[in-house]
Structure formats: C-alpha cells, structure tokens
Amino acid sequence: MQTNFSLAQLADPHVAESEKILRKCVHCGFCTATCPTYVTLGNELDSPRGRIYLIKDMLENGRPADKEIVTHIDRCLSCLACMTTCPSGVNYMHLVDHARAHIEETYKRPLPDRLTRAMLAFVLPYPARFRAALKLAKLGRPFAGLFEKVPALKPLGAMLKLAPASIPAASPMASPGIHAGQGARKIGRVAILTGCAQSVLDPSINDTTIALLTRLGVEVVVPEGEGCCGALVHHMGREDAALASARRNVDAWMRAIDQGGLDAIVITASGCGTTIKDYGFMLRLDPAYAEKAARVSALAKDVTEYLASLDLPEPVRTPGTIVAYHSACSMQHGQKITRQPKELLAKAGFVVREPREGHLCCGSAGTYNILQSGISAQLRDRKVRNIEATGAEIVATGNIGCITQIASAAKMPVVHTVKLLDWAYGGPRPQGVREDRTVVAAE
Numbered sequence: 239m240q241t242n243f244s245l246a247q248l249a250d251p252h253v254a255e256s257e258k259i260l261r262k263c264v265h266c267g268f269c270t271a272t273c274p275t276y277v278t279l280g281n282e283l284d285s286p287r288g289r290i291y292l293i294k295d296m297l298e299n300g301r302p303a304d305k306e307i308v309t310h311i312d313r314c315l316s317c318l319a320c321m322t323t324c325p326s327g328v329n330y331m332h333l334v335d336h337a338r339a340h341i342e343e344t345y346k347r348p349l350p351d352r353l354t355r356a357m358l359a360f361v362l363p364y365p366a367r368f369r370a371a372l373k374l375a376k377l378g379r380p381f382a383g384l385f386e387k388v389p390a391l392k393p394l395g396a397m398l399k400l401a402p403a404s405i406p407a408a409s410p411m412a413s414p415g416i417h418a419g420q421g422a423r424k425i426g427r428v429a430i431l432t433g434c435a436q437s438v439l440d441p442s443i444n445d446t447t448i449a450l451l452t453r454l455g456v457e458v459v460v461p462e463g464e465g466c467c468g469a470l471v472h473h474m475g476r477e478d479a480a481l482a483s484a485r486r487n488v489d490a491w492m493r494a495i496d497q498g499g500l501d502a503i504v505i506t507a508s509g510c511g512t513t514i515k516d517y518g519f520m521l522r523l524d525p526a527y528a529e530k531a532a533r534v535s536a537l538a539k540d541v542t543e544y545l546a547s548l549d550l551p552e553p554v555r556t557p558g559t560i561v562a563y564h565s566a567c568s569m570q571h572g573q574k575i576t577r578q579p580k581e582l583l584a585k586a587g588f589v590v591r592e593p594r595e596g597h598l599c600c601g602s603a604g605t606y607n608i609l610q611s612g613i614s615a616q617l618r619d620r621k622v623r624n625i626e627a628t629g630a631e632i633v634a635t636g637n638i639g640c641i642t643q644i645a646s647a648a649k650m651p652v653v654h655t656v657k658l659l660d661w662a663y664g665g666p667r668p669q670g671v672r673e674d675r676t677v678v679a680a681e
C-alpha cells in the first residue's frame with residue numbers, strides 16, 4: 239500500500255513503525271474471511287482491511303480520532319486471526335495497538351464510557367480490588383438484566399452476568415517463594431506468572447501447574463514483585479500503564495534470573511503470554527529496559543509449550559475422555575501455538591476433537607465481553623454450538639477469559655488444559671470431570 243507520511247511525521251518512531259506495517263498491506267482482503275467481526279457484521283469497516291484504511295487515513299492526516307474510527311476499532315477483538323491469514327505478513331497487532339494509543343490520546347469518549355474504562359483499569363489488574371469487586375457484584379447480580387436494558391449501563395450488566403457465583407479463596411501457593419522439584423533429578427527451573435484476574439477467578443490453575451511441574455522435577459519460582467502483565471490496559475490504549483506493568487515484571491524476573499537462572503517464564507493464560515512475548519517490542523525505545531525486555535520475551539513460554547519441551551514420562555492413568563480443544567486466539571494467532579496442547583492431551587490419553595471454525599474468537603477478548611457484550615454474545619453462542627457439535631464431554635483451553643466466556647453458555651465442564659494433563663500424570667481429577675473411563679496404570 240502506498241503511503242504519504244511526511245519526513246516530520248516519520249521522525250516519530252511509532253508512526254515510522256506503523257508506516258512500515260501499512261506498506262506491507264496489498265489490499266487483497268484475504269483477512270476479511272477469517273475476521274470474526276466481519277463474519278458477524280458484514281461491514282467492510284469492521285474487517286481488518288477496512289480498519290487498516292481507517293488507521294492509515296487517521297495517522298497520515300495527523301488527525302485526532304473521531305467517532306467513526308473509534309466505533310470500528312473498539313469492535314476489533316484483537317484476536318489476530320487476520321495475522322494468521324495475511325499472506326503479506328502485515329503486523330496488524332502493532333498497528334492496532336498504535337491506533338488505540340492514538341485514540342486514547344486524542345479522543346474524548348462519552349462520560350459513561352470513560353467511567354467504565356477507568357473502573358476496569360482501576361480494578362481488574364489488581365487482585366485485591368478485583369476480589370472485593372466480585373464480592374460486591376454478587377449483590378448486584380439480580381439487577382444485571384435491568385442494567386443491560388439501559389445503554390449506558392450495559393457494560394455493568396455484562397460484568398455482573400460474568401461474575402462467578404462463588405469466589406475461591408486466595409491460594410497460599412501464589413505467595414512469593416520457591417517450590418522445589420521432587421525426585422532426585424532436577425530437570426529445570428522456571429518462574430511462573432501469578433498474574434491478576436486468573437489468580438482471583440481460578441487460583442487452582444497455577445496451583446495445578448506448580449504441582450505438575452514440581453512432580454516432574456522442575457523447580458518453580460514465584461518471584462517477588464510480579465503482577466498483571468499489562469494486557470488489559472494495553473488493549474485500552476493506556477500505554478503508560480501497560481509499560482509500567484511491563485517494567486515491573488521485567489525487574490521481578492531479572493532478579494529471579496540473577497538469583498539462580500531461569501529456563502523459562504511459564505504462563506498459564508495465553509492472553510498474558512502474547513503480551514509478555516511482545517515486551518521486547520513494547521520497550522524497544524527504552525534504553526534502560528530494551529535488552530532486558532527482549533530477554534524476558536525470549537524466556538516467556540505457555541505452560542503447554544514448556545511441557546512439550548520436556549521428556550515426559552508415561553501418564554499414570556489414561557482417561558480416554560473425549561475432549562473438545564478450544565484454541566484461544568492468543569494461543570493460536572498471538573503465539574502460534576497450535577500443535578503442543580493437542581499433542582500433550584493425546585499423549586496423556588485423551589481423545590481430542592477440534593470444533594469447526596476453530597479460528598474464530600469466542601468473544602471473550604479481555605474486556606471485550608464487557609465493553610461489546612452484544613457482538614461478544616453472538617460469537618460465544620456460535621462457538622458453543624460448534625463445540626457441542628463435537629460430542630465431547632469436556633472443553634479444554636488455555637486462557638481464563640475463554641474459560642469464563644464459554645462456561646457462561648456451555649452445558650459441559652470447561653477446564654484449563656493443564657488440569658487435564660495433571661490428572662493424567664497423577665494429580666487429582668478436575669472438578670466436574672467424570673472418573674468413568676479412567677484406567678490406572680499398573681505400578
């Protein structure tokens with residue numbers, strides 16, 4: 239695509255980066271076929287190609303964002319299916335991240351929208367605040383339907399509907415410290431991201447990961463000082479807050495590296511994994527952090543990616559359960575991890591089925607199911623129909639957002655992939671999963 243930026247505009251490294259991306263797009267439109275919002279709404283401006291044109295026009299003319307561009311960029315899930323499809327290697331992720339930051343700087347949203355976004359940014363990245371908010375949400379839950387009828391309160395209604403009926407207790411395993419590997423042979427040393435929302439909604443995901451890894455002989459460090467990866471605010475265009483989270487985590491993991499080395503930084507929420515693998519890019523212009531951030535990004539591994547790199551023993555039991563594997567967008571499009579989770583599940587004795595339209599987002603997408611609840615619900619229902627058509631007994635996936643979203647409509651249990659793997663390798667049976675077919679290996 240031809241671009242017309244002035245030399246003065248290109249002196250801004252963010253504009254220069256976006257110009258490089260824009261020039262790669264050849265307008266072919268292949269990406270439209272796999273874009274969930276284009277498939278759902280049928281509007282070119284809600285396709286990747288349409289959004290790329292809107293962003294180009296805004297940046298080239300040095301214009302502040304307007305209502306039209308905000309509408310169509312807000313509808314983008316950042317699912318990155320377009321990046322998987324694009325034959326020209328257009329980095330839509332970095333382009334839309336830049337556009338969101340530009341929107342945040344130049345556009346004044348209506349007051350209810352500003353308040354909702356400020357509240358999400360204030361609460362979600364902080365486990366103590368999120369836990370308190372979920373307790374309050376229990377009281378407001380009966381009014382969710384009522385709030386959803388008032389346009390300005392729709393996000394609040396969506397939030398209340400998503401809030402779980404019970405909130406698990408915080409896990410002591412998430413406190414900073416070291417979990418020693420079991421057995422005579424230590425096969426690795428990793429840090430684990432405790433994160434934010436997941437540690438409140440389902441702390442047992444990380445507990446299970448620590449239990450499985452230590453049973454296999456891996457030492458797991460929970461570093462002091464780590465926190466939210468920054469993805470939630472990053473996707474709202476709040477760059478300063480996102481970069482502050484990134485720097486804090488880089489510092490925490492560099493200390494862990496200095497104190498005994500790390501083979502990997504294990505992440506159990508693929509949404510966070512995509513962002514942490516991008517820290518090197520996000521902090522590239524900060525001389526104090528660029529090199530350290532690139533090192534951290536190179537060490538970041540989804541838990542299935544790390545497990546697949548180990549020489550795993552034979553499973554203790556072969557469950558034989560039929561599992562529908564839902565690949566989160568951040569897993570398959572953001573991190574290009576497609577093979578490992580399914581291969582690990584099959585090796586552990588599960589029968590893995592893949593739902594149709596597996597490339598389409600379930601509509602969770604961070605805060606999307608709160609801010610764009612209508613489109614999100616359509617995508618969720620489409621996803622659940624495809625999952626149920628597999629005839630599977632359980633859904634496995636590697637992202638807490640997808641777990642919450644799919645579980646809000648599916649009749650079968652939705653569990654994190656690592657819980658099924660832990661079960662097969664000697665851990666407890668995940669909640670909601672039947673024992674029936676389990677064959678326990680002879681001692």
Ligand code: SF4
Nearest residue numbers: 273314315317318320
């Ligand atoms: S990130 Fe997803 S929703 Fe956004 S343009 Fe690309 S395919 Fe469409």
Ligand code: SF4
Nearest residue numbers: 263264266267269324
């Ligand atoms: S597939 Fe790639 S090159 Fe083609 S229109 Fe979409 S972003 Fe542009």
